[in-house]
Amino acid sequence: MDVQVSVYRYNPERDDVPRMQDMTVAVPDGKDLMVLDVLERLKAQDPTLTYRRSCREGVCGSDGMNIGGTNGLACVTPLSEALKKGRLVLRPLPGLPVIRDLVVDMSLFYRQYEKVRPWLINDTAPPAQERLQSPEEREQLDGLYECILCACCSTSCPSFWWNPDRFVGPAGLLQAYRFLADSRDTAASERLSALQDPFSVFRCRGIMNCVNVCPKGLNPTRAIGHIRTMLLRRGI
Amino acid sequence: MVAPVTSLARSGLGDWVVQRLTAVLLAGYVLFMVAWLFAHAPLDYDQWRDLFAHTWMRVFSLLALLSLCAHAWIGLWTLSGDYLNERALGRKALLVRFLFQMFCGAALFGYGVWGIQILWEL
Ligand code: SF4
Ligand code: SF4
Numbered sequence: 001m002d003v004q005v006s007v008y009r010y011n012p013e014r015d016d017v018p019r020m021q022d023m024t025v026a027v028p029d030g031k032d033l034m035v036l037d038v039l040e041r042l043k044a045q046d047p048t049l050t051y052r053r054s055c056r057e058g059v060c061g062s063d064g065m066n067i068g069g070t071n072g073l074a075c076v077t078p079l080s081e082a083l084k085k086g087r088l089v090l091r092p093l094p095g096l097p098v099i100r101d102l103v104v105d106m107s108l109f110y111r112q113y114e115k116v117r118p119w120l121i122n123d124t125a126p127p128a129q130e131r132l133q134s135p136e137e138r139e140q141l142d143g144l145y146e147c148i149l150c151a152c153c154s155t156s157c158p159s160f161w162w163n164p165d166r167f168v169g170p171a172g173l174l175q176a177y178r179f180l181a182d183s184r185d186t187a188a189s190e191r192l193s194a195l196q197d198p199f200s201v202f203r204c205r206g207i208m209n210c211v212n213v214c215p216k217g218l219n220p221t222r223a224i225g226h227i228r229t230m231l232l233r234r235g236i
Numbered sequence: 237m238v239a240p241v242t243s244l245a246r247s248g249l250g251d252w253v254v255q256r257l258t259a260v261l262l263a264g265y266v267l268f269m270v271a272w273l274f275a276h277a278p279l280d281y282d283q284w285r286d287l288f289a290h291t292w293m294r295v296f297s298l299l300a301l302l303s304l305c306a307h308a309w310i311g312l313w314t315l316s317g318d319y320l321n322e323r324a325l326g327r328k329a330l331l332v333r334f335l336f337q338m339f340c341g342a343a344l345f346g347y348g349v350w351g352i353q354i355l356w357e358l
């Protein structure tokens with residue numbers, strides 16, 4: 001079976017403006033491929049086609065892209081689900097500067113991630129072996145620690161499109177809550193103070209695009225709600 | 237960069253709380269008005285004037301009016317930060333945003349003063 005693919009192409013060294021390139025790729029009958037497999041076949045046809053990839057099993061988070069209008073990981077999105085009217089349309093993640101073809105500059109995304117200080121802060125003397133948690137305390141981190149920073153969520157969030165320099169975005173906020181919820185972390189108060197301004201958290205308008213696209217099935221909107229509740233408890 | 241100096245409470249939490257509380261108050265006012273109008277249909281001028289002769293009704297109306305102004309200000313301020321920022325408009329964003337906020341502020345202040353005049357028949 002032949003599949004029609006339309007791919008976003010842009011090489012800043014050669015092109016003035018981006019364009020969509022139509023390509024045809026043969027896929028085996030009776031077998032579903034992942035979108036990444038289709039990309040590999042396209043690259044065999046045209047080696048200049050550029051995209052990021054690594055683990056090819058939804059763990060590294062490097063092949064996030066806009067597939068048929070929805071952000072997702074190419075490696076875990078089946079072609080059958082990605083086809084819209086028999087066509088596959090591939091674009092880079094929206095809202096970030098394009099470096100080339102499907103590769104975007106993630107600096108803004110990482111800067112927001114860095115802002116939430118995504119590491120454990122605890123100045124008390126560490127015990128001889130490790131800081132322990134009860135199974136219940138550990139459970140609080142479920143649905144948070146699994147994030148692979150693929151940026152599918154933040155680049156589908158209109159609030160992040162409009163204010164990527166000030167709004168932390170769903171991915172960063174999910175991690176902010178991951179450390180706020182950690183029983184071993186002692187910096188909750190400082191972390192909350194840093195999130196209190198009108199932009200960092202409160203630009204979230206509950207649109208839930210982030211929940212819709214997360215390839216790991218995580219729920220940043222719920223985490224943002226928890227952060228709001230913590231801020232409110234502390235503020236009243 | 238959109239600095240939050242013109243936000244009402246200068247804190248996202250403050251704005252957020254104010255917006256929720258004013259929304260509840262406005263919903264209460266609308267429900268009350270709709271219920272009252274249904275209960276007094278067909279309405280005549282004397283009934284309408286009697287309602288607003290009560291001090292509690294004037295205070296309730298004033299609260300609703302101030303809530304509306306605060307709610308609208310936060311909403312419009314947010315909107316100006318989303319759509320009238322440097323990312324959308326480039327260098328002229330600051331001026332456009334400032335003029336827009338001035339216009340909204342003046343209009344809302346005007347409505348507020350006008351509303352007080354009407355309520356207290358000044
Ligand atoms: S719920 Fe909040 S963070 Fe998620 S897409 Fe919507 S505005 Fe963005
Ligand atoms: S929350 Fe989900 S979509 Fe967002 S970066 Fe993490 S894994 Fe990706």
